[in-house]
Amino acid sequence: MLLVPLSERQLAAFADKHATQIPYDTSPRHLAGPGDARHVTHGLAAAGWNAVSDPLSAEIILASPDLRHRLQFDPQSRTSAWWRLRAEPVGTELGWYAEFGEHVPAEVLAGLTDALVAQAPAEPTSPLAVLDAAGWLIDGRGIAYSDHPSCKVERLPENGAGTVPWREQVRVAWHIEVRDLPTDIGSRGAHLWHAAFHSHTPEHLVTAFVTALADPAPLQRGMFDRTATYGVTQKPSPLTPEQTVHAHATRVKALRARARPTRRQQKNPVTAPAHASTAQPAARR
Template identity: 35%
Template sequence: MAVSPAQRASYAADHLYKIPFHSSPRHLAGPGDPRHVTHALLAAGWAVTSAPGDPRLVLTGPDHARHRLLLDPLAHSYWKIDAADRSWYASFDQLVPVEIVAGFTDRLISGPRRKDLGPWQRMTRAGWTVERRPDGTGKAHSPGSHRLWVESEQRYEDDPTRLTWQIQARPDYDRPLVWRMWINGIVPEHLLDGLAEQLVATTPVVRGMYEYGGDSIRQEPSGLSPEQVVEAYTARLEAVRKLVRAERRSRRLTTSLPAPAPPGTVPSPVPHR
């Protein structure tokens, strides 16, 4: 399902009146616009499967409905993403910035990449304090006072592949929790890597002036115009569409190639004309 002209126009109308500011630290900048996540999934072919009039939005992936996203404004776990076979699920509080949520959901679209590092190595390279355990679990925290805390534990002792990840954001260690995310089950490594890539990023995110307004947030003029913010949104959707089209072409080429000859056989000669 593509993003409709009406959906694009609604996004533009909401952002053309806002003065863009760079907000940091990014993990405390507030939720942002959820359409950063949902419209990208729609551009990738996901479909709205929630009932008309339901305040909860359900999106189902095109990959034989193997993945589902639930956006529930009525629940504390604002975002819920899961696999249809119940092998894993992820939940994100409402104040998790959409850029961090998209680190996870964008990789549902793009799949694994050659430059994937894995979450622990990505955090280590970014200068986080990381403690690994022999069983593959561990804990880590970001540098500075406005820290992100990450911990993974085994969910079942007899199945080391089923881990529970808990990630928390706090302005300071002795201050109240701002948001939390939970990830449980056998989660594909590339999804965790995409999430970690956004967790360790230090670039500010764009928000409207005074948007969210937590006392730990620093806002500075971004130099962007509202029109440029809308253009970046449009470019993001176009990039997703191009990626999906390229993957479809690649799959068609792969399936159209002739099957390899069995070992030890000699291909038939091509007759001369």
Template identity: 30%
Template sequence: MRRRQQRPAGWGPAGAELPQPHYLVEPRHLAGGGDLRHITEYLRVSGWKDRTPRAGSPLCFESPDRTVRVGYAGHIIPPTWTVSSGPRTNDGTGAGWHATFGAAVPVEILAGFTDALTRPPAPHAPDVWRPLAQRDWNVGKKGHHTATSPDGSAILQYRQDEGRACWWACANATTAAGTSSRVWSAVLSDTAPLHAVEGFAAALSDPRPLLRPPGHIPFAAARQVTTTPYMVLPSQLGSWQRARLAAARATTRVKGGWALHRTRPTGHTPPDYAAPSGAGGRSR
């Protein structure tokens, strides 16, 4: 693990609250799972219903039209996110799709998929490979259509084996001794909404680091991981979280049981909670 010099905070006039130590972690796919509320609160604000049992596990959120469910089972080994779509017909007929994500998938990356499910597809045809290629991922076909991160530690693949197809992603960490281990994996039906798969690909390949508090960087010892100390005021953390939810409120209205998005501007683009504005990529 490599550490850089702390960046100037530049918070302005001192207030009563004290800055708290955090770390900017890159590459983002090795930052650890993060706060589940990054996913669940966005869904709640977007009109999804909390169907979590009173016991509190597993978490379950259902889309307004009751066709899509997002769940997190923290009580099983290994803990797993599950996203699925079932048929709308009463007799149970019709095709659905299914996706699973390991608990170590950063919530900010998974949100690329789940956030997209709260809105209809864009007018243009989805292109899963476009955000990857634009960010210097190696995109090609060697048996399967595959995109590999610049450091080789993350992969997104479209697999076709014996007439069956799926999307598959993974992240790997290399120790100082040179041994490699699988950190997380994800499997998505080939029928999963392409605009949501594209959102996942865009979030996976986003070069911005993710913010994590001390003790919440499970793969910090990996050779690829760089952590940068970053002091954060509690009010800033709250502000970034509120901005994310405000963006959901400003762009969503519930009509006919489904989330339709307005084009009304929000006044600013809220920073990713885990990547404060101004946080750059890896220094050479």
């Protein structure tokens, strides 16, 4: 394993990029585009995760200190899933798998990874309860729709039935889909990105993801950053570039401190099996 702690040089590189960008408040969040992947990778590195991928490759693979969790970011993926998160089974804890599409905002995914390196809450809140409190519409089938009607969060039945194309390969408990607004009456908008969580994914992690997704606060994007669609609302942010960089550094520092108790408990690394027991379907558009 290549031990690569988060360095001052890496933080400086993040600062250099964002210091030259004028931030624009971009909303809704689910259409803000991918943003900077270092919101995710820097947070995990600060929590003790290590790089296990080729440092000269575009693909990034990070492994947790106990080797149980692994996150893969592949911007050259031939599927619609650019991020894949896997947990190996250990003891009585079952393995699980989650994946996220190209345009998932890094800040939203970071809501999940931040929760992954922290202690699980004693009284977790259900994802639908979070969305209901945020004002999302929840129908009788357990599907939640955002105010901007292009994002839906669906809890699939226990038998695995649902609208996920690869549900025959792996049982999915939660599925999130973001589409562009339709151009014609009666048509469906173009697929923008998705998130899918295997049925054994700890529910507090799904809750953390949808909490970040439903947060009404806009995300900051540079003038020429990619967004998921042209249908976003953007206006100059009251935040300065220096404030954006400072917020990132403060969060990384807090994650490093929060993860220390968890790392102390992870004394025995997990021995990964030759073949992962949790299915990793090749997502299709």
